[in-house]
Amino acid sequence: xxxxxxxxxxxxxxxxxxxxxxxxxxxxxxxxxxxxxxxxxxxxxxxxxxxxxxxxxxxxxxxxxxxxxxxxxxxxxxxxxxxxxxxxxxxxxxxxxxxxxxxxxxxxxxxxxxxxxxxxxxxxxxxxxxxxxxxxxxxxxxxxxxxxxxxxxxxxxxxxxxxxxxxxxxxxxxxxxxxxxxxxxxxxxxxxxxxxxxxxxxxxx
Numbered sequence: 001x002x003x004x005x006x007x008x009x010x011x012x013x014x015x016x017x018x019x020x021x022x023x024x025x026x027x028x029x030x031x032x033x034x035x036x037x038x039x040x041x042x043x044x045x046x047x048x049x050x051x052x053x054x055x056x057x058x059x060x061x062x063x064x065x066x067x068x069x070x071x072x073x074x075x076x077x078x079x080x081x082x083x084x085x086x087x088x089x090x091x092x093x094x095x096x097x098x099x100x101x102x103x104x105x106x107x108x109x110x111x112x113x114x115x116x117x118x119x120x121x122x123x124x125x126x127x128x129x130x131x132x133x134x135x136x137x138x139x140x141x142x143x144x145x146x147x148x149x150x151x152x153x154x155x156x157x158x159x160x161x162x163x164x165x166x167x168x169x170x171x172x173x174x175x176x177x178x179x180x181x182x183x184x185x186x187x188x189x190x191x192x193x194x195x196x197x198x199x200x201x202x203x204x205x
Contacts, residue, residue, distance in 0.1 A: 043200020
């Protein structure tokens, strides 16, 4: 019994750090978009316990509303490669008098992976305020919000299923750099109960 309890405790401690990004990070600013425009992104998120590889498609429904969807892979230090999906949107607020663009960003993600001794599934919701400023080719941005995480671990053996949830402060900052009119790259640093570094590129169509 001690063995199974030990396995359960290890999984319970490891899971919360692994579901903060079920795809890509913030990866961009809150500026207005061209209606009906589409862009595709690809990138990686690095942290102490795992890496996430993801792709994103984003569609501008209207000038101030962009919806996006992600598909990704979780690569934990301890365990097998898992999967992740995420969807959400950015709504740019009509605040023309401000020197920066300000928007409301929300995303809902779901992920799962296997580890020695069990498997885990996770659902997280992240929402907050996104601010950015386009300066020639550079677009620095910052995000402040919260992340709600609900997770469940199915432990092999007699211990069964364990689950929990937590809410953490979400802080991120980064910069997108336009190499051409169609292609840009971004770098981002975020903290959500752990430190994350994101890097990737975006193609506009």
